[in-house]
Amino acid sequence: MTCRRIIGLTGGIATGKSTVSRYLAERYQLPILDADLFAREAVEPGSPILQAIAQRYGSLILLPGGQLNRAQLGEIIFNQPAEKAWVEAQIHPYVRDRFTQAMQQFPDDQSVVQAIPLLFEADLTRQVSEIWVVTCSEAIQRQRLISRDRLSPEQAQARIASQMPLAAKVASADVVLHNDGDRQSLYAQVDQAL
Numbered sequence: 788m789t790c791r792r793i794i795g796l797t798g799g800i801a802t803g804k805s806t807v808s809r810y811l812a813e814r815y816q817l818p819i820l821d822a823d824l825f826a827r828e829a830v831e832p833g834s835p836i837l838q839a840i841a842q843r844y845g846s847l848i849l850l851p852g853g854q855l856n857r858a859q860l861g862e863i864i865f866n867q868p869a870e871k872a873w874v875e876a877q878i879h880p881y882v883r884d885r886f887t888q889a890m891q892q893f894p895d896d897q898s899v900v901q902a903i904p905l906l907f908e909a910d911l912t913r914q915v916s917e918i919w920v921v922t923c924s925e926a927i928q929r930q931r932l933i934s935r936d937r938l939s940p941e942q943a944q945a946r947i948a949s950q951m952p953l954a955a956k957v958a959s960a961d962v963v964l965h966n967d968g969d970r971q972s973l974y975a976q977v978d979q980a981l
């Protein structure tokens with residue numbers, strides 16, 4: 788019998804998922820598969836998905852080097868739900884396939900962390916064996932988002948509002964990590980959960 792754990796790590800935007808996954812990788816040597824990285828891969832220059840995006844929004848959605856202008860696409864999708872749905876319909880199937888493919892490289896008994904911001908929204912909960920939700924108060928979330936991504940309060944609010952409410956994610960979690968304090972307090976909760 789294997790005692791493999793496939794940890795689905797999620798939470799709200801800027802609540803601390805990457806901080807937890809970095810710690811799990813460094814302290815416990817757990818492999819991390821990151822949906823945000825796969826989603827970036829999906830829109831690399833030359834990819835059919837980036838071509839479809841440029842066709843829909845015009846070439847101004849591309850930077851001079853041909854890369855996606857992420858700030859501009861963010862402005863579109865976090866303010867227009869129908870465009871968010873269209874972009875997700877392009878990118879999510881690619882991300883799903885990448886998870887399936889990436890999992891094949893691990894032996895059956897290897898525990899793995901899947902960091903997926905939209906674990907619930909994209910209905911990916913069945914591919915993990917337990918769900919960890921990183922949460923914090925909305926005031927702290929907004930402040931961390933504004934400082935990290937240099938957003939206005941309105942932009943930060945639109946991004947937070949575009950996700951399922953954090954309380955609903957917390958209610959469906961197997962493990963809840965409260966990230967209102969310092970990093971050491973967050974790491975202590977991770978140690979406990981493992």
Ligand SMILES: CC(C)(COP(=O)(O)OP(=O)(O)OC[C@H]1O[C@@H](n2cnc3c(N)ncnc32)[C@H](O)[C@@H]1O)[C@@H](O)C(=O)NCCC(=O)NCCS
Binds near residue numbers: 822861949
């Ligand atoms: C809009 C984009 C270009 C903004 O890029 P940017 O570099 O500013 O942010 P980044 O990709 O690092 O994402 C930061 C965070 O935003 C949140 N977020 C990203 N996409 C979404 C979305 N579709 N819905 C809600 N929240 C989202 C997540 O919490 C994520 O961790 C980018 O997020 C994107 O391509 N999103 C659509 C693809 C997607 O759904 N990705 C989520 C993982 S599958």
Ligand SMILES: Nc1ncnc2c1ncn2[C@@H]1O[C@H](COP(=O)(O)OP(=O)(O)OP(=O)(O)O)[C@@H](O)[C@H]1O
Binds near residue numbers: 801803970973
């Ligand atoms: N306990 C903490 N104390 C202070 N700063 C923190 C703490 N936890 C996270 N941060 C900072 O808050 C910001 C958001 O954290 P992080 O990038 O880990 O969130 P995330 O959930 O991965 O975000 P996203 O959904 O946007 O990918 C980062 O700048 C990070 O350094």
